[in-house]
Amino acid sequence: MRQCPKLPETAGKEVMVVGAGIVGICTALALQDKGFDVTVIDRDGPAEGASYGNAGVISPWSCVPQSLPGLWKSVPKWLLDPEGPLSVRWSYAPQMFSWLLKFLQAGAPHRLPAIADAMLAVNQPSVDLYRQYLAGSGEEALVENCLYLHVYRNANAANPDDLPWRLRRERGVPLEFLKNGEVQELEPEISPEFKSAVVVKQQGRTVNPGRLGKVLAGMAQDRGARFLRGRVDRIVPDVNGGYRIETDQGSHAAKTVVLAAGAWSLRLLSALGVRLPLEAERGYHLIFTDPGLSLTHSVMDADHKFVTSSMEMGVRSAGTAEFAGADAAPDYRRARVFERHAKALLPKLNTESTEEWMGVRPSSPDSVPYIGPVPGHPGFFCGFGHGHLGLTGAPMTGRMLAALVAKAPLNMDMTPYRLDRFNG
Numbered sequence: 001m002r003q004c005p006k007l008p009e010t011a012g013k014e015v016m017v018v019g020a021g022i023v024g025i026c027t028a029l030a031l032q033d034k035g036f037d038v039t040v041i042d043r044d045g046p047a048e049g050a051s052y053g054n055a056g057v058i059s060p061w062s063c064v065p066q067s068l069p070g071l072w073k074s075v076p077k078w079l080l081d082p083e084g085p086l087s088v089r090w091s092y093a094p095q096m097f098s099w100l101l102k103f104l105q106a107g108a109p110h111r112l113p114a115i116a117d118a119m120l121a122v123n124q125p126s127v128d129l130y131r132q133y134l135a136g137s138g139e140e141a142l143v144e145n146c147l148y149l150h151v152y153r154n155a156n157a158a159n160p161d162d163l164p165w166r167l168r169r170e171r172g173v174p175l176e177f178l179k180n181g182e183v184q185e186l187e188p189e190i191s192p193e194f195k196s197a198v199v200v201k202q203q204g205r206t207v208n209p210g211r212l213g214k215v216l217a218g219m220a221q222d223r224g225a226r227f228l229r230g231r232v233d234r235i236v237p238d239v240n241g242g243y244r245i246e247t248d249q250g251s252h253a254a255k256t257v258v259l260a261a262g263a264w265s266l267r268l269l270s271a272l273g274v275r276l277p278l279e280a281e282r283g284y285h286l287i288f289t290d291p292g293l294s295l296t297h298s299v300m301d302a303d304h305k306f307v308t309s310s311m312e313m314g315v316r317s318a319g320t321a322e323f324a325g326a327d328a329a330p331d332y333r334r335a336r337v338f339e340r341h342a343k344a345l346l347p348k349l350n351t352e353s354t355e356e357w358m359g360v361r362p363s364s365p366d367s368v369p370y371i372g373p374v375p376g377h378p379g380f381f382c383g384f385g386h387g388h389l390g391l392t393g394a395p396m397t398g399r400m401l402a403a404l405v406a407k408a409p410l411n412m413d414m415t416p417y418r419l420d421r422f423n424g
């Protein structure tokens with residue numbers, strides 16, 4: 001039986017959250033903690049988007065953006081390799097040009113420290129906040145303590161002086177650098193071909209990201225939130241103040257709106273005339289449903305850039321970045337690639353029975369999510385753009401948005417998360 005903490009009086013404090021991914025769900029919970037009466041609307045059920053099938057890494061120490069100096073040098077090699085970590089559908093390439101330019105600019109060395117600090121502030125409380133939400137629910141085992149192993153074939157590749165590790169070390173991230181043999185001491189199923197590793201300590205992981213989202217949505221519901229099904233077509237200012245949310249099931253009025261529709265958020269801002277850079281960065285997973293082995297930690301094959309971990313439904317490998325637009329049909333060859341790579345990582349893995357999935361990351365150019373009010377539109381707030389780290393950043397994003405909606409003091413600088421930070 002779930003415990004339902006007593007909540008404050010909510011009369012006159014209604015908020016409509018658009019999107020029931022992990023960000024919308026965590027925002028609903030945080031708004032309830034602040035005494036708001038919450039309705040969440042989604043065209044699908046809770047945690048069915050990107051939040052359903054991710055790699056489950058809850059990574060409080062993540063502070064390294066996707067765009068780094070010199071990254072462009074690896075891009076041609078990745079694009080030419082059909083099994084590489086990056087693919088672009090060429091018909092789509094012109095549409096992402098302006099985002100790509102901003103992405104490359106975000107990787108300028110002088111911008112990295114501020115970006116890393118902003119990422120850390122959103123990600124650091126993640127494990128603690130998930131634990132707080134799950135405490136007393138009977139579902140505490142959905143989040144486990146673990147290590148995050150970045151493993152390399154080259155014995156010298158795990159180098160503390162490389163920029164990504166330097167950025168982390170400068171911020172006090174608890175790291176350990178492993179040499180030959182030490183990798184397999186920590187995770188015995190890893191092939192001896194992997195000769196060095198970096199271990200990020202004090203990590204968390206969920207054994208089922210989709211179920212975690214659904215359990216948290218169930219808690220919000222038990223505490224009085226309404227979860228509606230409907231495709232939101234437009235959000236427009238209402239003549240009586242507030243906003244009209246037009247859906248395929250009719251329209252809703254709301255004085256306060258939080259938009260958390262992941263990769264689809266941008267199109268719902270267009271009726272308000274708001275533009276910002278957001279790209280649909282598609283990723284895939286392959287579950288080995290009868291793996292014949294299990295892992296204790298999250299394992300990143302740093303050469304092929306995918307994460308493998310044990311989950312309730314088997315061993316899941318997840319990753320890759322594909323740019324083809326949010327709504328293009330999946331290309332499951334991208335998921336099949338994991339079969340060979342995961343077998344190379346874990347030689348005893350039984351790859352006979354698999355399930356594949358595609359999800360769409362909402363990616364900002366600087367890997368920092370958009371969290372804050374929509375300028376010029378009172379009562380309209382956004383929380384999206386978490387890219388590779390939305391499972392991790394969701395609980396703190398919820399806290400930040402709830403404080404903004406409540407006009408409560410928030411002891412942090414919100415400038416890095418502003419929606420208009422790429423203007424001008």
Ligand SMILES: Cc1cc2nc3c(=O)[nH]c(=O)nc-3n(C[C@H](O)[C@H](O)[C@H](O)COP(=O)(O)OP(=O)(O)OC[C@H]3O[C@@H](n4cnc5c(N)ncnc54)[C@H](O)[C@@H]3O)c2cc1C
Pocket residue numbers: 018019020021022023024041042043044045046047048049050051052053054055056057058059230231232233260261262263264265268282283284285307318319320358359360361362383384385386387388389390391392393
């Ligand atoms: C392969 C892969 C691996 C990943 N691994 C990790 C990881 O290990 N750790 C980590 O922290 N992050 C990871 N991520 C990233 C993470 O999954 C995302 O950043 C996060 O799920 C985004 O959450 P969200 O709530 O913003 O979006 P979503 O989960 O996509 O939710 C958005 C919701 O909005 C709804 N919606 C959209 N448009 C409309 C509309 N018009 N009307 C109604 N509803 C609408 C959708 O139905 C959806 O439910 C991974 C992502 C992928 C693809």
